[in-house]
Amino acid sequence: MLPEYRITAGFVPLTDSMLLIVAKEKGFAGSEGVDLTLIKESSWANIRDRVAIGHFDVAHMLAPMPIAATLGLTPLAVPVIAPMALVLGGNAVTVSTALWAKMKAAGAPDTLAAGPVGKALASVVEGTERKLRFAVVHPHSGHNYELRYWLAASGIDPDRKVEIVVLPPPLMPDALATGGIDGFCVGEPWNSIAIAAGRGRIATVKAAIWPRSPEKVLGVTEAWAVYNPDALSALLRALYLAAEWCGQPANHAEAAGLLAQSAYLDAPAELLRTALSGKLDLGGGQTEQIAEFFIPHAHAATFPAAWQALWFYSQMVRWGDVAHTPENASLAHGTFRPDLYRKALGGIAPALPTLDKPGIQTGPFFDGIAFDSQNLDHYIASQRPYA
Amino acid sequence: MPHRDLSILIVDDNRLRATIIEDGLREAGHNTVTVINSSNDTARKIVETAPDVVVIDLENPNRDRLEHFFSLSRALKKPIAMFVDRSDAAEIEAAVDAGVSAYVVDGLKKERVKPILDMAISRFNAFARLSRELEEARSALEDRKIIDHAKAILIKNRGLSEADAYALLRRTAMNQNRKIVEIAQSLITASGLLEP
Numbered sequence A: 001m002l003p004e005y006r007i008t009a010g011f012v013p014l015t016d017s018m019l020l021i022v023a024k025e026k027g028f029a030g031s032e033g034v035d036l037t038l039i040k041e042s043s044w045a046n047i048r049d050r051v052a053i054g055h056f057d058v059a060h061m062l063a064p065m066p067i068a069a070t071l072g073l074t075p076l077a078v079p080v081i082a083p084m085a086l087v088l089g090g091n092a093v094t095v096s097t098a099l100w101a102k103m104k105a106a107g108a109p110d111t112l113a114a115g116p117v118g119k120a121l122a123s124v125v126e127g128t129e130r131k132l133r134f135a136v137v138h139p140h141s142g143h144n145y146e147l148r149y150w151l152a153a154s155g156i157d158p159d160r161k162v163e164i165v166v167l168p169p170p171l172m173p174d175a176l177a178t179g180g181i182d183g184f185c186v187g188e189p190w191n192s193i194a195i196a197a198g199r200g201r202i203a204t205v206k207a208a209i210w211p212r213s214p215e216k217v218l219g220v221t222e223a224w225a226v227y228n229p230d231a232l233s234a235l236l237r238a239l240y241l242a243a244e245w246c247g248q249p250a251n252h253a254e255a256a257g258l259l260a261q262s263a264y265l266d267a268p269a270e271l272l273r274t275a276l277s278g279k280l281d282l283g284g285g286q287t288e289q290i291a292e293f294f295i296p297h298a299h300a301a302t303f304p305a306a307w308q309a310l311w312f313y314s315q316m317v318r319w320g321d322v323a324h325t326p327e328n329a330s331l332a333h334g335t336f337r338p339d340l341y342r343k344a345l346g347g348i349a350p351a352l353p354t355l356d357k358p359g360i361q362t363g364p365f366f367d368g369i370a371f372d373s374q375n376l377d378h379y380i381a382s383q384r385p386y387a
Numbered sequence B: 001m002p003h004r005d006l007s008i009l010i011v012d013d014n015r016l017r018a019t020i021i022e023d024g025l026r027e028a029g030h031n032t033v034t035v036i037n038s039s040n041d042t043a044r045k046i047v048e049t050a051p052d053v054v055v056i057d058l059e060n061p062n063r064d065r066l067e068h069f070f071s072l073s074r075a076l077k078k079p080i081a082m083f084v085d086r087s088d089a090a091e092i093e094a095a096v097d098a099g100v101s102a103y104v105v106d107g108l109k110k111e112r113v114k115p116i117l118d119m120a121i122s123r124f125n126a127f128a129r130l131s132r133e134l135e136e137a138r139s140a141l142e143d144r145k146i147i148d149h150a151k152a153i154l155i156k157n158r159g160l161s162e163a164d165a166y167a168l169l170r171r172t173a174m175n176q177n178r179k180i181v182e183i184a185q186s187l188i189t190a191s192g193l194l195e196p
Helices: A015-025 A044-052 A064-070 A097-105 A114-127 A142-153 A169-177 A190-196 A222-227 A229-246 A249-260 A269-277 A306-318 A326-333 A338-345 A373-382 B015-027 B042-049 B063-071 B089-098 B110-158 B162-176 B180-194
Strands: A005-011 A034-040 A058-062 A080-089 A091-096 A132-136 A162-166 A183-187 A200-205 A214-221 A279-283 A286-289 B007-011 B032-036 B053-057 B080-082 B100-105
Touching: A005 A015, A005 A044, A005 A229, A015 A034, A015 A058, A015 A080, A015 A214, A015 A229, A015 A249, A015 A269, A034 A229, A044 A058, A044 A064, A044 A214, A044 B063, A044 B089, A058 A064, A058 A080, A064 A080, A064 A214, A064 A306, A064 A326, A080 A222, A080 A229, A080 A338, A091 A097, A091 A142, A091 A169, A091 A190, A097 A114, A097 A200, A114 A142, A114 A200, A132 A142, A142 A162, A142 A183, A142 A214, A142 A306, A162 B063, A169 A183, A169 A190, A183 A190, A190 A200, A190 A269, A190 A279, A214 A222, A214 A229, A214 A306, A222 A229, A229 A249, A229 A338, A249 A269, A269 A279, A306 A326, A306 A373, B007 B015, B007 B042, B015 B032, B015 B110, B032 B042, B042 B063, B053 B063, B053 B110, B063 B100, B089 B100, B089 B110, B100 B110, B110 B162, B110 B180, B162 B180
Parallel strands: A005 A034, A005 A058, A132 A162, A132 A183, B007 B032, B007 B053
Antiparallel strands: A058 A214, A080 A214, A091 A183, A091 A200, A200 A279, A279 A286, B053 B100, B080 B100
16 A cells, blocks of 8 residues: 655654654554654754754654744744643653762652652751752753752742753753763653663652653644644654553563664664653662653643643643643643644544643642642642742 | 944854854954853853854854843843844744754844855855765765675675676665665675574
8 A cells, every 4th residue: 555645744853752763663654655764853942943844754852842832922823722642650760879869868758759859858858058060951842841840849930040951852861970961851862871881860750749640742734634634634644653562561662672773763772661660770789660750641641631722731830831821721722732633533542531631630649739730820820920 | 334243143053154154254254252161151251241142053052041141131141032033934944954053142133144144054064075075975985885795695605797696786776676785784694694
């Protein structure tokens, strides 16, 4: 069968670009009539620009990126939508060996529990004269917003008590080793790479800060989605089938081998396999099987629930990226498109999630507070102390 | 009315390309040009040079870091925005196609910046063309060596003349719808396997 749709997708070489790579390499794209070309990019800015000018039809994106583009917060802002999520979880906060020693002394447990680890960090921050410096991959990223949430809920003002800088992941392990930064929040394989080099310690993980939380999405310009509805549906089906395959632990070793290739992540397959399994080396000889560390399929992982977009929006408001107005909230809400997901997957997804009903649709954060998208104004107001 | 000389910062890890851009800018009369690579202390350099225009290659993973730095108004006296914001669609595409982007301080007139970006685009394209030609020349030379090696094997093992050895390689390639160099490479590999 000749492919009906030629689709070019940009991706950043991270473990969570997996669905695109597997969709192509395992033939899920081909069987849906999609000839998928994958192009590796070195920055999120390139992903944004090349989607905006049409070099890429679709791309692996940080979940807040389509929202930021739609709200006009970025250069080359064109309306971008997320018709599918690509993974839940997958990030970790790694700190330098020196900072971890201080946190241990301040009572940090070995369990990754976000609450007590955050409390220990708060007491180190209080007792340290200079500002500790943490790196994230991009201002509009799950990494930035979950790190800030964790710090703030632990009693650390992320804008005044510490410094948060943006650094490309490949530079993070070295920056940690040389003291340029004290910690970072990043996806795999970059935590494991830093740990394998003996440069740090995983303090906590995204799954502990906010269980089953959104991380990456498939980003598409609204215009491309409107003009290519059949191609988009075919791609969403291929990605869904890829997610099902990726969700089987029995396939982790093969998936790691695919991702390891030089055209993709160009990283050791064994390291990627551990990242996919969630059995991570935390550093200092401790290996931990982390529950729900990286979720490609279970718990409706690929469903782009509109409340997820609203949570990211609430954090953009909280940290001063955008003013809270009914118009902005509505724009953000409309960025995630469960309707397109449903339309494409009606035939193959056994039970389509009802996660976009109003009200609380997700478990609470580590501080016990749940996000209720129906009470957005109240949620935003309640987070004011650090805004 | 004479303008103050613009301060231009080039961020490019490819030193040869950076030099080509720098030369172009100097030829166009820009005297305040600084070149840095991403391993330098970028933030400090930006504050020191207080650039009006920043030209950066798109392969540079530090783009996200630089954009974030530009967005912090306290870091710089004047905020820096992406040039292409205020440009036309064709210019944006030409820049991204060439693999370059530019940022300018707020309020700088488009007419003053456009020639700089145009120059950067054309030099980036020229550099890419040169690199491609060099790569093609290198790979042609490499192919030549492989074919010569295969011919030598045929001359030695089959007692063919050089012309006949080449004709055999070419005929086989045509019959199998493959390149001569591929047939030559297979022959070398096979002959290596058969050696004692």
